[in-house]
Amino acid sequence: GKGTYPFYMLKEIDEQPSVMRKLITKYVNEDGSMNVDPEIVKAVQDADRIYIIAAGTSYNAGYASKRTLEALTDTPVELGVASEWGYDMPLLSEKPFFIYLSQSGETADSRQVLVKTNERKIPSLTVTNVPGSTLSREATYTMLLHAGPEIAVASTKAYTGQIAALTFLAKAVGEANNKSEAFDFDLVKELSIAAQSIEATLSEKELIEEKVNEVIADSRNAFYIGRAEDYYVAMEASLKLKEVSYIQCEGFAAGELKHGTIALIEEGTPVIALISNNPKVSAHTRGNIMEVAARGANVLTVVEESMAKEDDDIIVTEVHPYLAPIAMVIPTQLIAYYASIARGLDVDKPRNLAKAVTVE
Numbered sequence: 001g002k003g004t005y006p007f008y009m010l011k012e013i014d015e016q017p018s019v020m021r022k023l024i025t026k027y028v029n030e031d032g033s034m035n036v037d038p039e040i041v042k043a044v045q046d047a048d049r050i051y052i053i054a055a056g057t058s059y060n061a062g063y064a065s066k067r068t069l070e071a072l073t074d075t076p077v078e079l080g081v082a083s084e085w086g087y088d089m090p091l092l093s094e095k096p097f098f099i100y101l102s103q104s105g106e107t108a109d110s111r112q113v114l115v116k117t118n119e120r121k122i123p124s125l126t127v128t129n130v131p132g133s134t135l136s137r138e139a140t141y142t143m144l145l146h147a148g149p150e151i152a153v154a155s156t157k158a159y160t161g162q163i164a165a166l167t168f169l170a171k172a173v174g175e176a177n178n179k180s181e182a183f184d185f186d187l188v189k190e191l192s193i194a195a196q197s198i199e200a201t202l203s204e205k206e207l208i209e210e211k212v213n214e215v216i217a218d219s220r221n222a223f224y225i226g227r228a229e230d231y232y233v234a235m236e237a238s239l240k241l242k243e244v245s246y247i248q249c250e251g252f253a254a255g256e257l258k259h260g261t262i263a264l265i266e267e268g269t270p271v272i273a274l275i276s277n278n279p280k281v282s283a284h285t286r287g288n289i290m291e292v293a294a295r296g297a298n299v300l301t302v303v304e305e306s307m308a309k310e311d312d313d314i315i316v317t318e319v320h321p322y323l324a325p326i327a328m329v330i331p332t333q334l335i336a337y338y339a340s341i342a343r344g345l346d347v348d349k350p351r352n353l354a355k356a357v358t359v360e
C-alpha cells in the first residue's frame, strides 16, 4: 500500500535511494566485481552496435544511458522508438545486439520489434522490473531493475533504476574488455554518492513545491532546456510534467531553441534550465537562459553544485558525470508531482493513460 503517502508517485520518488542501494547488492559481488551474467557481457562484447528499443520514460532512460554505454563498451548505441521500429526497421549493423528497456515488460510496441529481431535471430536483452513478463520471456536475456512494484502511472524509480542497471552492464563489459576506464570507475562508491544526492534533493521538497507554485502551476505551457545529458533529462522531465499536470511542455536542446522555438517564449513562459557538471556546455546553457529571460521567460534553474551561482533555484549535490541523469531528474520528478498537486489532479492516474500499454 502507499502507507502515509497521499500518492504512490511520491512514495516511489522517495524510494529511489533505496533502489540504488538495492541494485548494488544485486549487481556487485562481495569482492567488488560486477555480478552481471557473463553470457550477457559476452553477447555485448560480440556486438558491433547496441540498439535500445523502448517507449516513453524507458526510451528517455535509454538516451540517458547512451554516453556511459558507449564510453565503457566502445560500442555505438542507437535508440529506437518502439512504435516506429515495429513498422520500419532501419538498416542494421552486421552484429547487432538489442536491448529492450521496459518497466512493465509488457509494452506491445516494444514486443513488436522483439518479434522481428527474434525472427532474424538477433541476440537481445530485456531490462525490466517484472520477472516473467512477456518481453523478459521472449528475449534471450533478462536483467531486473529490482525497484519493487511501480504503481503510479508516471514512471520514476524505474527510470533511475534503468540507468543504474545499464551502468552496471557497461562497467561489466568494459572490465571484460580490460578497459582501464571501466576499472577506475568505482560504481559502488559513485552510486552510493548518487543515492545521497537523491536524498539531499528529497529533503528540499518544500522549496521545490514553492517554486512550482510560483513559476509553473498556473501556466498553460512550459519548457525544459539543457545540453548533452541535461537535454536527455529535459525530455524525461517534460514527459513527466505533461502526463501528471497536463501542462504542455517540451524538452529542448538548449542550443536548438533559437532556431525557431524561441518564438513561443512570451512574458511569463516558464523555462526550466538543467545544468549538470559538464563544463563543456554549462556556459552555453547559461547563454540560452539569458536569451529566453530577455524575452520574458520565467526561468527556474536546476544546477549541480559545482556549477551553481548565487541566483540558482534548485541545487543538486555533485555526482559522477555518468550518473548525472539520475541525480538531475529527481527535482524534475518533484516539479511534476507538485504541479499536479497544485492543480488538484489525480497524480497516480492521469487521464487517458494506462500503466502498461499493451496495444500497438
Ligand code: M6R
Pocket: 055, 056, 057, 058, 101, 102, 103, 104, 105, 106, 107, 110, 153, 154, 155, 156, 240, 243, 353, 355, 356, 357
Ligand atoms: O513499461 P514500459 O517501461 O515499457 O512503459 C513505457 C511507457 O509506456 C511508459 O514509460 C510511459 O511513458 C510512462 N507513463 C511514463 O511515465
